[in-house]
Amino acid sequence: MLQILIQGLLLSGLYALIAVGFTLIFSVGRVLNLAYGAYLVIGGYVYFYFAQSLGLPKPLVMAMAVVCGCLVGVLKYRLIVKPLKGNHVAVEISTLILAVVIQAGIVLLFKDSPKILHPIVSGVWRVGGATITFNILTAAVSSWLIFGGLYLFVRKTHTGRAMEAVSMDTKGAVISGIRPDRINLITWGYIWRLGCNCRGIFCELYPAFPGYVGCAVNHCGCGGYRGWYRFDLGYLAGGPYYWIHGNYFNLFDRR
Amino acid sequence: MTNPTKKYLLLWAIFIAVMLLLPEFVSKGTLRTIIFANFLAIFAISWDVLSGRTGYISFGHPFLIGIGAYTSAILSYRFDMPIELSIPLAVLTTTIGGTLFFLPALRLKGSYFALVTLAFMELMYQLVQVIRPDLTGGTRGMSGIETITRGAVNNYYLSFALMVTIAISMWLLMRTRFGSALSAIGMNEESVRGSGLSTTKLKLAAFMTSAFIAGLGGAFYVHYLGSIAPRALFDINFLFTIIVSALIGGAATIIGPMFGALFLTILLEALRPILPGVERYLIYGSIALIVYMFKPQGLVVLVLDTLDKLRSIISSRS
Amino acid sequence: MSVLEINQLSAFYGKARALNDISIKLDKGEIMAVIGANGAGKSTLLDSIVGLTRTTGDIRFEGQLLNECSAADIVNSGVGYATERFNLFPYMSVYDNLMVGAYTARDDVEQNLELVYDLFPRLKERETQETGTQSGGERQMVSLGRALMSSPKLLLIDEPTIGLAPKVCLDMAAALRDLNQSTSLTILITEQNVNFAMSLAQNLHVLETGMIRMSGTPEELKANPDLNKAYFGSS
Ligand SMILES: Nc1ncnc2c1ncn2[C@@H]1O[C@H](COP(=O)(O)OP(=O)(O)OP(=O)(O)O)[C@@H](O)[C@H]1O
Numbered sequence: 025m026l027q028i029l030i031q032g033l034l035l036s037g038l039y040a041l042i043a044v045g046f047t048l049i050f051s052v053g054r055v056l057n058l059a060y061g062a063y064l065v066i067g068g069y070v071y072f073y074f075a076q077s078l079g080l081p082k083p084l085v086m087a088m089a090v091v092c093g094c095l096v097g098v099l100k101y102r103l104i105v106k107p108l109k110g111n112h113v114a115v116e117i118s119t120l121i122l123a124v125v126i127q128a129g130i131v132l133l134f135k136d137s138p139k140i141l142h143p144i145v146s147g148v149w150r151v152g153g154a155t156i157t158f159n160i161l162t163a164a165v166s167s168w169l170i171f172g173g174l175y176l177f178v179r180k181t182h183t184g185r186a187m188e189a190v191s192m193d194t195k196g197a198v199i200s201g202i203r204p205d206r207i208n209l210i211t212w213g214y215i216w217r218l219g220c221n222c223r224g225i226f227c228e229l230y231p232a233f234p235g236y237v238g239c240a241v242n243h244c245g246c247g248g249y250r251g252w253y254r255f256d257l258g259y260l261a262g263g264p265y266y267w268i269h270g271n272y273f274n275l276f277d278r279r
Numbered sequence: 280m281t282n283p284t285k286k287y288l289l290l291w292a293i294f295i296a297v298m299l300l301l302p303e304f305v306s307k308g309t310l311r312t313i314i315f316a317n318f319l320a321i322f323a324i325s326w327d328v329l330s331g332r333t334g335y336i337s338f339g340h341p342f343l344i345g346i347g348a349y350t351s352a353i354l355s356y357r358f359d360m361p362i363e364l365s366i367p368l369a370v371l372t373t374t375i376g377g378t379l380f381f382l383p384a385l386r387l388k389g390s391y392f393a394l395v396t397l398a399f400m401e402l403m404y405q406l407v408q409v410i411r412p413d414l415t416g417g418t419r420g421m422s423g424i425e426t427i428t429r430g431a432v433n434n435y436y437l438s439f440a441l442m443v444t445i446a447i448s449m450w451l452l453m454r455t456r457f458g459s460a461l462s463a464i465g466m467n468e469e470s471v472r473g474s475g476l477s478t479t480k481l482k483l484a485a486f487m488t489s490a491f492i493a494g495l496g497g498a499f500y501v502h503y504l505g506s507i508a509p510r511a512l513f514d515i516n517f518l519f520t521i522i523v524s525a526l527i528g529g530a531a532t533i534i535g536p537m538f539g540a541l542f543l544t545i546l547l548e549a550l551r552p553i554l555p556g557v558e559r560y561l562i563y564g565s566i567a568l569i570v571y572m573f574k575p576q577g578l579v580v581l582v583l584d585t586l587d588k589l590r591s592i593i594s595s596r597s
Numbered sequence: 598m599s600v601l602e603i604n605q606l607s608a609f610y611g612k613a614r615a616l617n618d619i620s621i622k623l624d625k626g627e628i629m630a631v632i633g634a635n636g637a638g639k640s641t642l643l644d645s646i647v648g649l650t651r652t653t654g655d656i657r658f659e660g661q662l663l664n665e666c667s668a669a670d671i672v673n674s675g676v677g678y679a680t681e682r683f684n685l686f687p688y689m690s691v692y693d694n695l696m697v698g699a700y701t702a703r704d705d706v707e708q709n710l711e712l713v714y715d716l717f718p719r720l721k722e723r724e725t726q727e728t729g730t731q732s733g734g735e736r737q738m739v740s741l742g743r744a745l746m747s748s749p750k751l752l753l754i755d756e757p758t759i760g761l762a763p764k765v766c767l768d769m770a771a772a773l774r775d776l777n778q779s780t781s782l783t784i785l786i787t788e789q790n791v792n793f794a795m796s797l798a799q800n801l802h803v804l805e806t807g808m809i810r811m812s813g814t815p816e817e818l819k820a821n822p823d824l825n826k827a828y829f830g831s832s
């Protein structure tokens with residue numbers, strides 16, 4: 025029981041981070057990015073291939089995942105989201121199609137079976153009857169750090185504030201000299217980076233991911249109405265929820 | 280009767296005649312492929328009645344199909360209910376149950392509606408496995424469910440009859456004022472509301488029609504397959520195939536989803552020798568994406584345009 | 598050289614023409630008012646200046662042609678705009694709203710913030726309140742403050758007195774006059790409140806169904822019987 029409690033608590037940060045990424049794109053660009061789950065998985069596979077199969081140094085691969093993530097995010101925004109501009113339905117549907125394409129691409133390259141990622145940090149820590157791997161601990165700590173960084177970014181920098189501004193009132197943002205286009209681009213690129221980061225430190229990979237989209241969706245709901253507009257501590261208030269969800273994934277998500 | 284209507288009726292007649300003669304010419308395997316295309320067309324038409332017309336995108340259609348399929352399967356498999364009874368009950372459950380679930384969502388706008396429907400699909404997927412696995416069969420699902428008829432040819436005629444009945448009724452329904460009101464919502468909901476119609480009621484009616492068809496299709500489908508599993512049903516690829524059939528053929532038409540379903544199914548089969556598994560969706564999805572980005576009106580319009588162009592080239596030559 | 602020069606401007610919503618052949622000139626340090634009834638095209642005029650509508654004709658700001666520029670570029674080059682519906686960010690604090698206004702003028706943040714808080718001390722008291730929970734008058738101040746945060750050389754204000762109590766109107770007029778005198782800021786306002794406009798502006802234009810019907814100083818317009826009939830209900 026203690027094991028489950030602690031593990032859930034640690035993983036909750038990771039899920040929260042995943043959810044924030046999804047929400048940010050939704051609130052800034054007003055479109056559901058259904059390919060989001062696919063993004064998460066790609067980060068993991070980049071790590072798997074370069075670090076585990078080719079044996080490149082881990083920090084380098086992490087950086088690669090980030091760069092390649094941004095690149096693909098930007099490409100996607102340029103090639104699909106922007107040409108369909110203004111047509112939310114079209115963007116959402118094309119992200120759904122893209123999700124399927126990415127998933128199939130991954131299966132083509134890496135086959136259907138789940139991949140076990142070796143822990144990035146090895147070792148375990150025993151508390152009472154519970155075992156906590158350093159890997160999960162690292163994942164938890166880094167995701168909370170990224171989470172905190174993101175919070176500061178959105179709240180304290182001009183670009184971050186502009187992201188919020190576009191999400192709340194686009195005309196208001198435009199007459200403040202903000203280019204919504206550019207902010208969208210940054211959001212899409214940035215979210216990629218987020219996704220890759222958290223995936224890179226996760227421990228197992230499945231090629232099938234509708235569950236991840238669902239999980240992001242659930243988390244957004246928990247952020248509440250304000251959560252759509254605003255990246256704030258409301259997400260943290262959802263803590264107990266994430267905690268339950270973390271467990272839930274632990275218990276049932278063993279396909 | 281007006282001329283265009285006559286022309287349409289003629290086209291329907293030709294189409295039905297060709298499809299009825301089909302089993303004489305093609306193999307059993309091809310026939311099974313087309314059976315799937317028929318069911319897919321039913322699901323796509325169901326999706327299109329709601330989403331293609333009104334612009335309220337449902338990502339939850341597998342949810343509705345799932346209610347229909349599971350209800351009928353459980354009733355007949357676990358409670359030995361005859362199919363003649365379980366299917367109507369399943370359709371009723373889908374229409375009422377789906378409506379109850381979606382009623383709050385129908386008040387939401389655009390993306391929020393899409394989001395909620397997506398969440399329903401995910402919810403259903405999780406629930407089916409956890410709640411009463413003794414009834415639903417849990418992760419494994421059920422097999423050995425009673426089938427309506429045996430053999431590819433019989434099933435082909437059955438699925439085709441069902442599909443054509445649904446298609447023609449929808450075609451007729453969409454030619455009424457109800458149909459045009461739905462299309463008007465898709466173009467500008469405000470102006471429809473402004474003209475004194477209750478858009479919520481219209482959307483509700485569209486939704487119930489859509490759920491009815493989904494339930495019907497789902498119930499028949501499960502009694503064709505004889506088995507059911509959550510992974511195959513509440514799957515992003517399945518959702519994708521339904522939506523893309525409607526869009527790639529041409530949304531807000533009847534022929535569009537039918538054509539799209541046939542096209543996608545045949546494409547999928549044609550790719551099988553080259554790529555065996557899920558990888559096919561890479562090509563399949565890319566084609567869908569390209570068609571969707573460059574010809575949002577769909578393949579039917581593309582084909583007609585091309586024919587027009589050819590005709591004008593030929594006539595200018597002679 | 599005039600700060601803003603508009604020549605034969607027409608604006609369109611789809612096929613409908615909302616502005617017809619407008620020509621206006623503003624000199625540096627001038628306050629000008631455009632008055633007109635609902636639907637006359639006041640908001641459309643200001644929207645057109647910052648490039649938010651489809652237009653024909655010339656708009657020059659400090660001699661530079663604005664027609665091809667994006668809204669962001671125009672704001673960047675020194676045009677501040679406080680819209681009629683304020684277009685504030687409801688879930689952000691007053692301070693954050695103002696900081697978004699500083700997006701294009703990041704070097705002058707402190708100085709501008711001081712200016713805004715001097716002008717509207719109430720905003721400083723309410724610095725952390727979310728604008729979504731504020732009163733109409735307070736939002737009007739935030740909207741103006743946000744426009745000022747971009748260090749504008751030309752300030753466009755759409756109906757600054759809308760929904761304000763008479764006493765607050767006077768304060769607003771005083772604040773705008775102050776601003777105009779202390780920084781020689783050029784201001785273009787639109788108004789339905791003719792008294793307010795006349796007390797503030799050196800020159801006025803009367804807009805009717807997208808066209809300028811009359812122009813002149815407050816005195817000239819007061820002497821005009823047509824205007825009196827239309828706006829004061831007497832002759
Ligand atoms: N987005 C739009 N689409 C179509 N027509 C519009 C749009 N915005 C304004 N109009 C029309 O343009 C005309 C001028 O509108 P505008 O908003 O500029 O008036 P206004 O003078 O600001 O009125 P008010 O005092 O009510 O704010 C009106 O007839 C209005 O209906």
Ligand SMILES: [Mg+2]
Binds near residue numbers: 755
């Ligand atoms: Mg106005």
